[in-house]
Amino acid sequence: MILNKNFLNSINLKVIILLLLILPANILFSQKFNKIILKEVLSIGSIDSEILYQWADICTDDSGNIYLTDMMDYSIKKFTPEGEFIRKTGRSGQGPGEFNAIRFIKYYNNYLYVTDQYRPGIQVFDTNLQYQHSIPFQKPIADIQILSHNRIAIPDVIEGNIQIIDSLGNKNEIFYYKKIQKKKNSDNLGFFPNMIEFEFDNQNNLYMCYTAKNEVKKCNNKGKTIWSVTFFKNKKQEYNNSYGLKTPEYFYYKDLALDTSMNIFILGGNLSKNKSRDVYVLSQNGEHITTLTLPDETHCIYIDKENYLYSRAKQGVILKKYKMIYN
C-alpha cells in the first residue's frame, strides 16, 4: 500500500514537472479577468515645467528607470522610477548624439537604441546616455524592436515584411507576415498599407496591427497567421489626394503592447469610440477580453516589466504611468 502511494505520488510529481516544461508559463499563470482598472501612480512633466516639452517614445530599463525622447529639444531624458529627473543628452544636428527628429527609443541589456524620423540609422547609447555607436540602416524606420543586440527588427513599409538586421546593419533575416505580392501595388498608396506596429514574444510569435488597414493579427515564428481580428466592421479605408500623395482617411490602430501575461493591448485610432484613448485587450487566442479607456489621447502605449502602463497626456507634455488592476 505504502509503495503504491509513493509510486502514485512520484507519478503525479513527474506529470506536474512535465506540464511545467511543455506548457508556456503565460498559459499556466495567465490572469483571468474581464476588466482592467487604471490607477495613476506617476506623472512626469507639466504645462509649467521645463523638464519635458513633448515626448515621442518611452522605454524602461531593468531598474525601472524611464527614458523618453523629447521632440522639441531633440533630447533623450532619463528619470528614476519615481519620476525624478536624472540627466539628458542630445541636441539638433547631424552628428553622433544629435538628432533632426528624434523618435523611437528601445532598451535592451543596458543599451538604448534611438531612431530619428529623418536620419537613417539607429544610434546606440548606454544607460548613462553616452553615445556609443550607430547602426546603419537606410530605409525609414516606422517601428523597431530589439530582439537582441544582433537581432533588430524593423518593418519594411515598402515591401511589407519585417527585416531583422544585426549590429552592423546587415540584413540577416526577413520575416514575412503576408503573402509576397508578385505584382506591385499600382494604386500609388505608398507605404501606408504596410505600416504596422508590432511585438515579438519570447517564442518569436509576431503580434501586429496595421495603422491604415483594419486588421490585428498573430503570426507564428514561420509567418503563418494564427488568428486575425478586426474592430471596426463596415469601415473601409478611403484615401485622399494630398499634394499628389494618397493619404488614408482612417488610422485604425496606433500602437500595440504586450503585458507580462502576453495579453495584447491595441491602441485604437480615430475610429475608436474614444478616439486615441480606447485600448482593446486581447487574450493569446485573439479573444477580445475588455476595452479600457485612457483619460487622455495618446499616440502610443508602453507596458514595462512590472506591468505598469505608460501613455501620453496633454498633447505629449506629460507622461502618465498607471498600475493596471485586473478584475
Next chain:
Amino acid sequence: MNYLSRVSHRKFFNKIFILTIILIIVYTNTSTVNGCPMSQNKNIAIILILENTNFGCKFCMDSFIKLCDRLQESEKVKNSIYGVLYYDSIENNNNKENILIQKKLLRGFVKGNNIQFPFILDSSHVFKNFCNNGSQKIIIINTEKDCIKQWNLPLKPNQYEEIMNFIHKNGQDENF
C-alpha cells in the same frame, strides 16, 4: 590736503560721475525682451509666422530653421526679428489650458533650435488669414526701400539670398 588739491579732486570725481551717468543712459536706453538687449534697427522689421502643425514636418521646419539661423547671423537685423506661432482654434481648442500647452511647445521649440529673437503665440488669432493649410511666411518691412514683402516657406535655394538682399540696403553684405 590744500585747497587747490581738493578742487582738482572734486573736478576729477565730477567728471567720473558725469561719465558714469552717460554710460548708464547709453547702455540702458534699449528695450529688453526675453532678457536680450535689443538695439533696434528701426528701418527693418521681420516677422516670421509658423503654424503649430508644422512642428511634425521636417521638410517644413528645415527651411524655417535655416532661415532663422541666417537672419540671426546678420548683425543688421538680428535684433529686428519677431516670431509668431499660429495655431488653428478649430483644430485645437482655444481654451486656457490649450493655450498654455501651445506656449510650452513654443518654449521647447525656441530652446531646441537656439532661437534668440522674441517668439510669441498668436492666441488671439490675429494672423489667421496669413496661414493657409499650415503654410509658413516671412514678412519683411523695409523702410529704407519703402517696401513690404513676403515669402512663403519652405524657401527655394535662391530665395535665402533674395531675402538677405532685400534686407541689406545696397543689396550686398559680406556676411551672407
